[in-house]
Structures are given as structure tokens and as C-alpha cells.
Amino acid sequence: MQIEKFSFSYNDLNVKVKSLALAMGYSTINIPEQVHHEIEEVISDGKDLCMIEGGYRIIDNPKWIKDFYQLEVEHAQFDIHKIIFNQIKKATSIAVFACTAGPEIPAKSRKLINEGDHLQGYVFDVFGSIVVEAAMDLIQDELRLKMIDKGVNISNRYSPGYCGWMVSEQKKLFSLLPENFCGISLTDSCLMQPIKSVSGIIGIGTEIKFNQYTCNMCDMENCLYRNLHQQELDEKNN
Amino acid sequence: MNELLEKLSQCIEAGKINKTSPFPPAMKGMDGADELTKQALDAGISPDDILTQAMIPGMSRIGEKFSAGKAFVPEMLIAAKAMTAAMKHLKPFFTSGQLQRKGVFVLGTVFGDLHDIGKNLVAMTIEGAGWEVIDLGVDVKTEKFLQTIEKYPNCVVGLSALLTTTMANMEIIVKEIKAKYPDKIILVGGAPLSKDFCEKIGADHYSPDPHGAVEYLNKIAV
Known part of the structure; x- marks a missing residue:
């Protein structure tokens, strides 16, 4: 198995007050002072709670079943639906990835909410999401550089639960990774534990492209990442 | 509308919990939802009027802003905290039956x-x-x-x-x-x-x- 594993500390990541505020829906100029203050406090307290682990496994020669928008990798067959299929159907290898921010951040969030501090509990929840995505950005970048050396490109990352790919396919996805990979397990309803974890696939190949913004392809209009990516794009363009 | 009720409604919408809460900065040092609800009761305003003319409209306005994408989850949570601070003064009236919930x-x-x-x-x-x-x-x-x-x-x-x-x-x-x-x-x-x-x-x-x-x-x- 070609497996790469990584662990990060908070300081390795590029997480800013702005990242959390954008994920909550604000633009950088209209963050209420109290929210700004809470974000700063959460980042300060949350730094030491990060237990970030992640990695990927590269699997060569995936099979693409065009008529059903399916991907077959080893023993697993995925219904990845049209949107994802069309983005990565030319991939000659697949990286199956998973990454977690660890159990401490969601535990802290839950504790605060149970104690009645819903605002800080919510900010910790968003912090966990941003941390795990930022860590996965680093892993994806490492993969990208490695593949450039080999003369191939990588795609965006695609996860069960988005673009029509059912969450129930998490079980098949994790069957391609070593058991308890990075400490991540699945509940019966395919919820990852720790809850602040991500998983999915990245296409690899000479004819594969990375798209700057893919959220408009997905049908989840209220998604946190859609808001985040759209705001980032808007800010870049202004 | 009664001035106290108007202020209370604004405090809930803005998430001004009590006098000591430093947010929002524009209301620093002013009475918050906690103090204003007590003052309204002491002034003889009925609990029902406090609820229906100040508290519910305050929450409703922030809810409308949220629906319109003009406010986000944190502001809703901050407003809810101010609402809770006000609501604790009305709890006895709910218990006695003087104040009725909608359901x-x-x-x-x-x-x-x-x-x-x-x-x-x-x-x-x-x-x-x-x-x-x-x-x-x-x-x-x-x-x-x-x-x-x-x-x-x-x-x-x-x-x-x-x-x-x-x-x-x-x-x-x-x-x-x-x-x-x-x-x-x-x-x-x-x-x-x-x-x-x-x-x-x-x-x-x-x-x-x-x-x-x-x-x-x-x-x-x-």
C-alpha cells in the first residue's frame, strides 16, 4: 500500500480570524466586535486542543463505469454521481484521503454548548472545521508537488455527502484505508468520529485539472464551505 | 410604544444582555435586557406586553435579518442569550399561568x-x-x-x-x-x-x- 501519513500542530496551519469569520458568513469588513473577540479567544484556547492527523493512500488503475457514473477501486464500487464523475473520470490513479482535527475540539464545543455558552461552542465548532480543512489543504499541496515531479496533475478533493455522493459510501471508502486510519472511525450512520474529520478522493492523472471553485457544481446551497469559498473568491476579485 | 419596551426590544435584537456586558460597544454601560425587563415589571407593565411587544419583536427582527442573509448564526445566538436573560424574569408568570405560551x-x-x-x-x-x-x-x-x-x-x-x-x-x-x-x-x-x-x-x-x-x-x- 502506498500510504502517506502526516501530523500537524496548529502553528503549521494558515488559520486566521478571517477564515473563521468568512465561514460564518461575514465579509472581512463587517465582523461584529463581539464575534471577532470570540474568534480570537477560541483560536487562543483551541490551538493546544488540535490533534491533527491525516494522510492518503494512492491506488492505481481505477475503473470508470460511465453509464452509471461509478468508480471501481479494488473491491469497492462507488456511486459518485455525475458531477464528481465528470471531474475525475480521466484519472489514472486515485488518492483516498482522511484527516482529523482530533477529538478535543468537538469535545470542548459540546461542553460549552451544554453549559449554555452557545456562541463560543459554535465558534469552536467552526474552528474545528477550519482546522481540518486547512490541514487537508497542506496534505493536498504535498500530494500536488509530489505528483508534479512525476509529471501528473491532481484534482480537487471530493467527499461523500457532497455533489450527490451519498454519505453511506463512507464505509466503502474507509475499507480502502488501514483500520482506524488516523484515529478516525465511523458510526452506523457513517458519521466520522472525531466529528471534525474529512475524507474523500482526489483524482490523479495527466489529463486531470484542478478547478479554483467547484462549489457551484454542488446542490448544497447552505454549505459552510460554499460560503467560505465564494467569499474568498469575491475578496480576491475585488 | 412604551420607551422601556422599545429599549428592551432593541437590546434583544442587538444581544445586549446586561449592564456589564461590553457588547455591542455602542451600548456599553447601558442597561441590558436583564435590567430593562425588571424595570418594566416594576413599572407595572404586564408580562404579556413585555413578551409580545418587546421580546418577541426583538427576536423576530434578528430572525428576519438572518433569513435575509443580513445577520449570521453568532448574532442569533447573542440575541438568544439576551432573550434568555429577559425571560428569567417572566418565568414565575409562566409558572403561575398568568402568562401563556403559544404552544x-x-x-x-x-x-x-x-x-x-x-x-x-x-x-x-x-x-x-x-x-x-x-x-x-x-x-x-x-x-x-x-x-x-x-x-x-x-x-x-x-x-x-x-x-x-x-x-x-x-x-x-x-x-x-x-x-x-x-x-x-x-x-x-x-x-x-x-x-x-x-x-x-x-x-x-x-x-x-x-x-x-x-x-x-x-x-x-x-
Whole structure:
């Protein structure tokens, strides 16, 4: 198995007050002072709670079943639906990835909410999401550089639960990774534990492209990442 | 409107909890929802007027802003905290029966799902709209909903789910509740849901945001 594993500390990541505020829906100029203050406090307290682990496994020669928008990798067959299929159907290898921010951040969030501090509990929840995505950005970048050396490109990352790919396919996805990979397990309803974890696939190949913004392809209009990516794009363009 | 009630309403909308709370900075050092509610009661304003003319409109305005994308989850949570500070002064009037809730709303995240931030936001908004909310928490099984409906036979039920896998559990709960209580009104919500899904599983109303749920509840409460 070609497996790469990584662990990060908070300081390795590029997480800013702005990242959390954008994920909550604000633009950088209209963050209420109290929210700004809470974000700063959460980042300060949350730094030491990060237990970030992640990695990927590269699997060569995936099979693409065009008529059903399916991907077959080893023993697993995925219904990845049209949107994802069309983005990565030319991939000659697949990286199956998973990454977690660890159990401490969601535990802290839950504790605060149970104690009645819903605002800080919510900010910790968003912090966990941003941390795990930022860590996965680093892993994806490492993969990208490695593949450039080999003369191939990588795609965006695609996860069960988005673009029509059912969450129930998490079980098949994790069957391609070593058991308890990075400490991540699945509940019966395919919820990852720790809850602040991500998983999915990245296409690899000479004819594969990375798209700057893919959220408009997905049908989840209220998604946190859609808001985040759209705001980032808007800010870049202004 | 009475000046005290107007100020109280503004405090709830802005999330000014009490005099010592430093936010929002423009209201620093001023009385907050806590002090103003007490002052209103001391001034002889009826608890019902405080609730319906100040507190509910304050929450409603922030809810409308949220629906319109002009306010976000943190502002809703901050406003809900101010509402809670005001509400503690009205609790004795609810207990004595002098003040009536609009109804009982039983809410929970369906079994298999542990997400609760959206569900909590709905609970706080609906409570702020004058309903008694029985929050069953997360990972709630059908039996728990049925037991609670038995205890509150006139309640309205709310189900939350964030995963496509647990949306299926929502359908199970709706079917079992409707089998036993065919007229029971069930609201559903959660990021992957839609109006079509709501209709398909036999639920009565889908709302993409808490304010929409409040508007529906207010219609059926009349």
C-alpha cells in the first residue's frame, strides 16, 4: 500500500480570524466586535486542543463505469454521481484521503454548548472545521508537488455527502484505508468520529485539472464551505 | 410604544444582555435586557406586553435579518442569550399561568445524528417566539419522540438531520409518529433537506431557517 501519513500542530496551519469569520458568513469588513473577540479567544484556547492527523493512500488503475457514473477501486464500487464523475473520470490513479482535527475540539464545543455558552461552542465548532480543512489543504499541496515531479496533475478533493455522493459510501471508502486510519472511525450512520474529520478522493492523472471553485457544481446551497469559498473568491476579485 | 419596551426590544435584537456586558460597544454601560425587563415589571407593565411587544419583536427582527442573509448564526445566538436573560424574569408568570405560551414544540436531532448547532438555534428562536420548547437533544430515537408526544399531546414536533444517511431515519420517525398520531404536525429541517423530501416522507413543513419555522408555527397557533 502506498500510504502517506502526516501530523500537524496548529502553528503549521494558515488559520486566521478571517477564515473563521468568512465561514460564518461575514465579509472581512463587517465582523461584529463581539464575534471577532470570540474568534480570537477560541483560536487562543483551541490551538493546544488540535490533534491533527491525516494522510492518503494512492491506488492505481481505477475503473470508470460511465453509464452509471461509478468508480471501481479494488473491491469497492462507488456511486459518485455525475458531477464528481465528470471531474475525475480521466484519472489514472486515485488518492483516498482522511484527516482529523482530533477529538478535543468537538469535545470542548459540546461542553460549552451544554453549559449554555452557545456562541463560543459554535465558534469552536467552526474552528474545528477550519482546522481540518486547512490541514487537508497542506496534505493536498504535498500530494500536488509530489505528483508534479512525476509529471501528473491532481484534482480537487471530493467527499461523500457532497455533489450527490451519498454519505453511506463512507464505509466503502474507509475499507480502502488501514483500520482506524488516523484515529478516525465511523458510526452506523457513517458519521466520522472525531466529528471534525474529512475524507474523500482526489483524482490523479495527466489529463486531470484542478478547478479554483467547484462549489457551484454542488446542490448544497447552505454549505459552510460554499460560503467560505465564494467569499474568498469575491475578496480576491475585488 | 412604551420607551422601556422599545429599549428592551432593541437590546434583544442587538444581544445586549446586561449592564456589564461590553457588547455591542455602542451600548456599553447601558442597561441590558436583564435590567430593562425588571424595570418594566416594576413599572407595572404586564408580562404579556413585555413578551409580545418587546421580546418577541426583538427576536423576530434578528430572525428576519438572518433569513435575509443580513445577520449570521453568532448574532442569533447573542440575541438568544439576551432573550434568555429577559425571560428569567417572566418565568414565575409562566409558572403561575398568568402568562401563556403559544404552544409546546418538541424538538430533537434524529437517531444516528449528533449535530446540534442548527437544532439549538431553532430551539432558541422558537422559544423566543413565545413557545415552550422541549429539546430532546441529539441521537433521539422514535420511542423518545412518542413518549414525549404522549406527555404533551398538543405539541408540534420538530426533527433535525444533517446527514443524508440520517435523513432516512427522519422518514422512519415521521412514519411511526403519523401511524400513532395521524394529525400530529411535524416540521423538518437540516442542511441536506428540501421541500420535496419533506413532502416525500409525509412531514408537514420544511423550513430552511428558524424564522420560517416560527412563521409556520405562528400560523398554526392562531
